[in-house]
Amino acid sequence: MVNIDRIVVIHDYSEAEGGAGTLAMEAIRQYRSRGYPVTLITGELSNAPLDALGVSVVGLGSKSLLARSKLEALRNGIHNSATIRRVRAWIDENDTPGTVYHLNNWAQILSPTIYKALRPVADRTLVTCHDFFNVCPNGSFLHFDTSTTCHLKPLSAKCFFSQCDRRSALHKYWRFARHVHLNQLADFDNNPSTFAFIHKQMRDKFVRSGFEAPNTAIIPNPVSAWTSDRIRAEENSGFLFVGRVGRDKGADIALRAARDAGEKITIIGAGELTKDAAAFPNATFTGWLGPEEIADHARKARALIVPSRVTEPFGLVILEAAVSGLPVIVSDSAYLSRDVDELGFGKRVSVLDEAALVDVLKTFAREDDVIRAMSKRATEVARSLCHTPESWADAHISVFSGKLAAASARQEAIASKIGQVATADPCS
Structure with missing residues (x-):
């Protein structure tokens, strides 16, 4: 049985910029409280709270799409070459059979190229689906101009022509192109990563939309009460x-x-x-x-x-x-x-x-x-x-442990087959 050596959390930002960011930082705190070494790979640079937790930070030193020039945002939002270069370099230098990877959000800085960068370690990767960006071009199944729910199949012809984007038709076509690129790089149908959903209905929506990743899990978010006593x-x-x-x-x-x-x-x-x-x-x-x-x-x-x-x-x-x-x-x-x-x-x-x-x-x-x-x-x-923060982290650790066990079993099976070939009697 291979034990967890290190947990690598991957997120666009290095601080709690929203719901997904808050959960990414909570995951880091929980992993560190259990004594696991943690590395954060992020589109930004380090910050003091993470340094204080003893977290190793690998930052691209980049900016969110909205903070870049239009041309740079259009290019890097679809394919951020720095993501592949830096992430692959870290993996080549630091990866071990006991290193596991937790991908959170990628849509603002890291781009779909994060899936290409993680391809060598996909069988030890957990992807948390906080939103719909892994299946819907605009990430929400919403027509922003009418504020109505979209029921179209992603990447269908009707989806292409539907003017659902909150900004413009041009931005919708860019999102559509990015999603085509995402599907090519992530190859969800054959991706060995585990994709975690925060509600069963969310997974059902992904599946109805054509998402067929072989490994999925339901891990509801952690919740802390606002008050310790019942509000009367x-x-x-x-x-x-x-x-x-x-x-x-x-x-x-x-x-x-x-x-x-x-x-x-x-x-x-x-x-x-x-x-x-x-x-x-x-x-x-x-x-x-x-x-x-x-x-x-x-x-x-x-x-x-x-x-x-x-x-x-x-x-x-x-x-x-x-x-x-x-x-x-x-x-x-x-x-x-x-x-x-x-x-x-x-x-x-x-x-x-x-x-x-x-x-x-x-x-x-x-x-x-x-x-x-x-x-x-x-x-x-x-x-x-829902989970408590502690039980939520335990659920992630359980997934990581299961993936390490499966990866170890595959390696042992391969080694056994190689051994059988090497010792086979050529005259038999």
Whole structure:
């Protein structure tokens, strides 16, 4: 049995720039807490927190696509030669049979070429699918101009002509070309890496879209409660929204629904719709806040509202609220919405029917017994839908160990066959 010598985490950025970045950094912390040596291969350079953890950082010293010139972004976004050169050099100099690789995001700096760079060690690689970029050209199965879900098969003729990109038709065609290149380099159908999905419905969506990688796993995200004690939501008033204040996340839907229901709402986050704050005197806009400040607002709220138009493969805030005892009202575009409804700690709604959403808010505002039951139910069952940070890391370690065992068995089988050939009696 080969033990884990080192874990190599691969991510566009060297800090927690978003949900995927936060999880990449959490993975590093968890791996280090177990004593594993960790190397971060990143599009950027090192930073002090990682240095303090004793993490070895290999940085390309590059920039995100939006920070580059248009020509450079178009070229490097499809094929970043530095990715292959630097990653292959590190593998050639440092790889061992016990080194495993954890690929997170690649779409902003590393480009599809990361899969070519990792080809020699693909059988010891785990790829976490935080979003849909491994199967959908725009990464979200969303028509950004209409804020409606896309049901087209990726890379079909209809997909090519569909103007779904948030920027322009030219950008859509560039994304389409990049995805063709991605499929060529990654060769998903024959790739021995393990692809981890954060919800079963996410894997089902990949499969329906033609993704046929042979090794997959379901590893839900880790969740930490906002509060240690149950939020007594039945004693509170007003609603809470946490996330990017944009149309894709349904911030405008939340604002209109609360206003039309005659209820107050606190908006935690930032985005283009904050410019409309004056139109919603019932709303308090706080900007981005840390976990402790979010907890302060959550302790005063009746429920969390998550009215996303975009498909949410997980929706971390849904379970952060629920495990704290805060009932949730969730768009049916979120994979967790069905779980929320069936387990009884919130309500699944359609963002296409804003009148019905207003009625839900009115019901939540007046039915203390319903809210109390949902709040208690949330603390009892929501944890079953997610990992703790510790159990989440354990799930990754289990995958790594299984891949090392399989790789070791293959090597032993090859050595055995070579030995049988070498000792065979030529006269027999």
